[in-house]
Amino acid sequence: MRTAMLRSMLSRRSSRGFSSSAAPERKVVVLGAAGGIGQPLSLLMKLNPLVSTLSLYDIVGTPGVAADVSHINTRSKVTGYAGEDQLGKALEGCDVVIIPAGVPRKPGMTRDDLFNINAGIVKSLSTAIAKYCPHAIVNMISNPVNSTVPIAAEVFKKAGTYDEKKLFGVTTLDVVRAKTFYAGKANVNVAEVNVPVVGGHAGITILPLFSQATPTANFSAEDIKALTKRTQDGGTEVVEAKAGKGSATLSMAYAGALFADACLKGLNGVPDVVECSFVQSTVTELPFFASKVRLGKNGVEEVFGLGSLSDFEKEGLEALKPELKSSIEKGIKFANAN
Numbered sequence: 001m002r003t004a005m006l007r008s009m010l011s012r013r014s015s016r017g018f019s020s021s022a023a024p025e026r027k028v029v030v031l032g033a034a035g036g037i038g039q040p041l042s043l044l045m046k047l048n049p050l051v052s053t054l055s056l057y058d059i060v061g062t063p064g065v066a067a068d069v070s071h072i073n074t075r076s077k078v079t080g081y082a083g084e085d086q087l088g089k090a091l092e093g094c095d096v097v098i099i100p101a102g103v104p105r106k107p108g109m110t111r112d113d114l115f116n117i118n119a120g121i122v123k124s125l126s127t128a129i130a131k132y133c134p135h136a137i138v139n140m141i142s143n144p145v146n147s148t149v150p151i152a153a154e155v156f157k158k159a160g161t162y163d164e165k166k167l168f169g170v171t172t173l174d175v176v177r178a179k180t181f182y183a184g185k186a187n188v189n190v191a192e193v194n195v196p197v198v199g200g201h202a203g204i205t206i207l208p209l210f211s212q213a214t215p216t217a218n219f220s221a222e223d224i225k226a227l228t229k230r231t232q233d234g235g236t237e238v239v240e241a242k243a244g245k246g247s248a249t250l251s252m253a254y255a256g257a258l259f260a261d262a263c264l265k266g267l268n269g270v271p272d273v274v275e276c277s278f279v280q281s282t283v284t285e286l287p288f289f290a291s292k293v294r295l296g297k298n299g300v301e302e303v304f305g306l307g308s309l310s311d312f313e314k315e316g317l318e319a320l321k322p323e324l325k326s327s328i329e330k331g332i333k334f335a336n337a338n
């Protein structure tokens with residue numbers, strides 16, 4: 001897609017209520033900016049008129065990405081930071097921190113197989129966030145999200161900076177996929193489709209609520225089962241197609257940019273910004289759970305309940321709880337043991 005088209009698309013989405021010159025100053029940082037997700041996500045954040053300062057951090061490779069992205073003639077000023085000694089500068093004054101830092105899956109792996117490497121990365125980045133931008137909104141992309149979000153929460157609690165309204169596991173890609181697959185099957189305009197996706201972000205913990213999808217479609221139980229499975233296995237579909245060269249990067253960058261844009265709109269006081277996200281929750285007995293949330297000036301303004309579920313979805317909900325509970329507990333245990 002040509003840059004002008006992308007820019008106009010994003011600015012139409014983003015500037016509701018603001019021209020870019022009237023929008024408040026907002027600093028956004030991408031941690032892991034030189035990676036497969038980080039690079040296209042940095043591009044999309046550069047196109048977002050709600051961003052005034054774009055900070056790009058990675059352990060290596062960020063100067064090149066930052067120089068490249070910085071030539072795009074949009075509002076934000078871009079700075080690249082490479083290596084741990086520059087992490088503080090990258091984070092200072094940030095309103096939104098987006099974290100796609102960490103290793104991706106290869107075929108045959110589960111997201112939990114990434115825990116051993118990514119848990120440590122997320123823990124050290126969260127420690128730095130608590131120190132340098134304790135009031136920032138955090139968008140966690142690094143897998144396994146079901147564990148990395150609880151890790152960040154524990155780190156922030158220990159540092160005395162935890163604000164449950166400001167920590168988000170990014171599950172937007174599940175919603176993006178559910179919308180695409182539903183629209184394709186129903187043969188309706190995907191731009192008009194809405195599907196809540198709840199639970200977590202791994203396998204059966206991803207629970208799309210097709211009974212609440214709009215516009216409604218008359219699908220058989222078998223169709224719903226197949227759509228649910230395809231949504232749950234969407235990440236694996238990409239991992240297998242990439243055959244060892246990583247997982248979803250482009251669709252994830254799109255989803256990450258959508259979610260960060262929603263957070264910025266919320267911060268800027270745009271009303272009725274609602275997205276699904278994995279947050280601290282009392283919707284079920286689990287301490288973290290993805291559901292629809294309303295975003296506002298303080299981050300999460302309201303966590304919505306699940307609404308009415310079909311019998312199939314009720315079964316899915318009960319089935320996902322043990323796995324999600326154990327992934328959450330694994331994250332909490334790691335953060336407190338190390």
Ligand SMILES: NC(=O)c1ccc[n+]([C@@H]2O[C@H](COP(=O)([O-])OP(=O)(O)OC[C@H]3O[C@@H](n4cnc5c(N)ncnc54)[C@H](O)[C@@H]3O)[C@@H](O)[C@H]2O)c1
Pocket residue numbers: 031032033034035036037038057058059060100101102103104105114118121125140141142143144145170171172173174201246247248249252
């Ligand atoms: N939430 C989701 O829906 C979703 C979707 C796709 C991928 N992911 C996850 O996102 C993560 C990144 O995927 P990718 O394809 O971009 O991987 P990648 O390997 O292409 O990029 C990761 C980047 O992180 C950087 N990095 C490593 N340690 C770091 C640290 N301590 N600080 C800063 N940067 C660091 C690497 O240098 C690299 O540039 C993976 O864990 C993947 O599973 C999540």
Ligand SMILES: O=C(O)C[C@H](O)C(=O)O
Pocket residue numbers: 104105111143173201234235236238239247248
């Ligand atoms: O599947 C993965 O490992 C990456 C990501 O979580 C996804 O859903 O695409």
